[in-house]
Amino acid sequence: RSDVKMYFVKNNPKDCLCERHRIKIPTLGWVRLKEKGYIPASKDGYVIQSGAVSMKAGRYYVSVLVDIPAPEADGNFTDGIGIDLGLKDFAVVSNGTVYRNINKTARIRKLEKQLRRAQRKLSRKYENLKKGESTQRANICKQKLKVQKLHHRIENIRTDHINKVISEIVKTKPSHITIEDLNVSGMMKNRHLSKAAASQKFYEFRTKLKTKCAEYGIELRVADRWYPSSKTCHCCGCIKKDLKLSDRIYRCACGYIEDRDLNAALNLRDAETYEVA
Numbered sequence: 001r002s003d004v005k006m007y008f009v010k011n012n013p014k015d016c017l018c019e020r021h022r023i024k025i026p027t028l029g030w031v032r033l034k035e036k037g038y039i040p041a042s043k044d045g046y047v048i049q050s051g052a053v054s055m056k057a058g059r060y061y062v063s064v065l066v067d068i069p070a071p072e073a074d075g076n077f078t079d080g081i082g083i084d085l086g087l088k089d090f091a092v093v094s095n096g097t098v099y100r101n102i103n104k105t106a107r108i109r110k111l112e113k114q115l116r117r118a119q120r121k122l123s124r125k126y127e128n129l130k131k132g133e134s135t136q137r138a139n140i141c142k143q144k145l146k147v148q149k150l151h152h153r154i155e156n157i158r159t160d161h162i163n164k165v166i167s168e169i170v171k172t173k174p175s176h177i178t179i180e181d182l183n184v185s186g187m188m189k190n191r192h193l194s195k196a197a198a199s200q201k202f203y204e205f206r207t208k209l210k211t212k213c214a215e216y217g218i219e220l221r222v223a224d225r226w227y228p229s230s231k232t233c234h235c236c237g238c239i240k241k242d243l244k245l246s247d248r249i250y251r252c253a254c255g256y257i258e259d260r261d262l263n264a265a266l267n268l269r270d271a272e273t274y275e276v277a
Contacts, residue, residue, distance in 0.1 A: 005054040016048035057152040080176035082268030092261035094269040102161040115150040176219040178268045221274040229264040
């Protein structure tokens, strides 16, 4: 029941076995699983090397290390794509696909409203305890658990959205994927954008995309953060230096008119200066 994880390793053949609905952990024995089918079964030839048991927001989780053969890349790749990450929409792909910002949905807004109320309620209990009023610590622990569960639920929704976006992008089998090296630490210093930038989880997206591209043999290119992807015209290559953040439609003197984020994604796709992640 502590915050420290309990680690376990495979010491003998009878340790660390897994079936469809349960897992055998050293010292604990057989433990039933709430979610079935995520851990490969031992009868299929998979061997669990090690694992850890942790508790988060009142729930217990087990994570294991299993040797699984990597999928073979068939080599039938399509053209490369560019991805422009933003705050208005989570991601705009050069092929025209737009992935919405999950934080603007009614589902997240409702949970954030519940979280604000729960946090205020918890804060009042702590203030009453400091004043010497009759507030039981057991009630404080119950309210703290409610706040933790709301935080955990919001985090799971955001992480699930990122995983689905990456999976859908990678399954198109592009020859390369180009993203921009965003200055996230600079965004966090802006008090008007810090909350929105943190909730988008750009770093987690880049880390998981890198792992998925390595798994499927796709080249991940990272353009420099000073690369003018939004200010450059995809048609004639002219750079519009006076482009404002409020200008959502890119209009060039050559007659080219396109959505700002899609124009940036097209420029990232065709970028010639980049680093391979």
